[in-house]
Amino acid sequence: MEKRNLKIQVGSEIGTLRSLVIHSPDSGIGRVAPTKAQDWLFEDIVHLDTVRRKEYDLYVKLLMYFLDSENIKGKLNEIDAPENKRQYFKPGKSGFHSSSKVIEFEELLAQILEQKNIKESLTAAVCAIEGCSYHLQQELLKTSPVDLARTFVSGSHLDGDMIFPPIPNLIFTRDIGIAINSHILLNKPAKTARSRETLLARYIFFTHQIFENYRNNILEIPDTIKYFMRPGEEHGERTTIEGGDVMVVSPKHVLIGVSERTSASGASESIKLLFTNDVVDKVTVVKIPPKRDFMHIDTVFTQVDKSTWVVLGSISSQQFNKGSEAVDYLSEKRNKEKPEIVQFERGKITEPKTFNCIEALLEDISKNDLGCTLPVRFIYSGNNMFPFDVREQWTDSCNLLALKEGVVIGYDRNDKTVEAFKDNGFDVILAADLIEKLESGELSAEAMENTLILMPSAELSRARGGFHCMSMPLLREPLT
Structure with a gap:
């Protein structure tokens, strides 16, 4: 992985x-016990082999076709051969993709551990931080960099x-840090279960050679004096932020969520x-x-293209669906779930702007930040029908990754949300079918537009x- 190949520049979501940077599911995810799941921020236990071979493996391949096609196209049969099938997504194993564009966190970690001083x-x-014995520490120092990273x-x-303990949340690499233009804002997690992944990420960003030209652009958030001087560790007093609450919607504009984690x-x-x-x-x-x-806010809305967003209607607009039930406008739930949106401009901190709902903010971004002249569209989770809206938001219908403007990846289980995409003129294709078409040349990543790619998601x-x-x-x- 040559450092000249790396450039950091993120000025949009699309x-x-x-x-x-990704992290393929590791064996620690397969060791999450039901009694510890919530301590480790999981709601359920997953079947590791299914997650790896039938789900995440497709994600890695899809990323490779879009970002690093020369290292996968024409090689799919070889990759899927029985002796290689379980290796493509596993760092340190024969057949691992080892891409300089689809970058594996664990591979970066192994590479910095080759330096004796960093390893120590x-x-x-x-x-x-894990309370290990000195004897165990000495044993770990004898371990190879690849095995120690694992x-x-x-x-x-x-x-x-x-x-x-494992750190199963490391698969959510958005939360370890986020690139904003040519800077990296490191996270400061709300939960102790994520402390080790934060430590590992900090070492990678500050010591790996591919980030050498950006070390002065790494932003770390300190705790405030109030946290040190006040008793207790209540979330409201702590200084916490996670990448799922940060969105770069234009080169000059960032959204930050205040949530359960930030x-x-x-x-x-x-x-x-x-x-x-001056970021x-x-x-x-x-x-x-x-x-x-x-x-995080990226569980409530994400961007699809300049004029299109996928959102959870029950919280974003506070507009109830029409139906036979009376609406309680003064209900406690309604007041509690109304978002508060405040916008600050550099040099005008004392004159913040407010928005009455998320749709108003997103429409303003599309029109005024991105210069979109088309009508702004909102695709609602579950097609805005209860209970499908909240059921499908729970399984991440609003948490989509844009590979390019208008081409996004989501889960195949969110049926009503898929219907809403189709109603808005989007093509829908299963990831496995798309990979076959990309391999055969029937489709090209460059030519694709207005498409929702569906990944298998029973376990993931x-x-x-x-x-x-x-x-x-x-x-x-x-963006042009």
């Missing part, structure tokens, strides 16, 4: 994707024994950093209910995150 300091840091991620030693203090400190370092000119804070149902969706969560874009082409 520009053609050229490179990103990172091992000491991991052992400190241990740090999965929590399992070479003999298969668990020596510390605190008001985290949003405030991020605004200071972004303005002080953007405008930040809009979208405060949503701090509920597990929503978690149990992890409670979509493909927007499972991606950390590093380079997108500018």
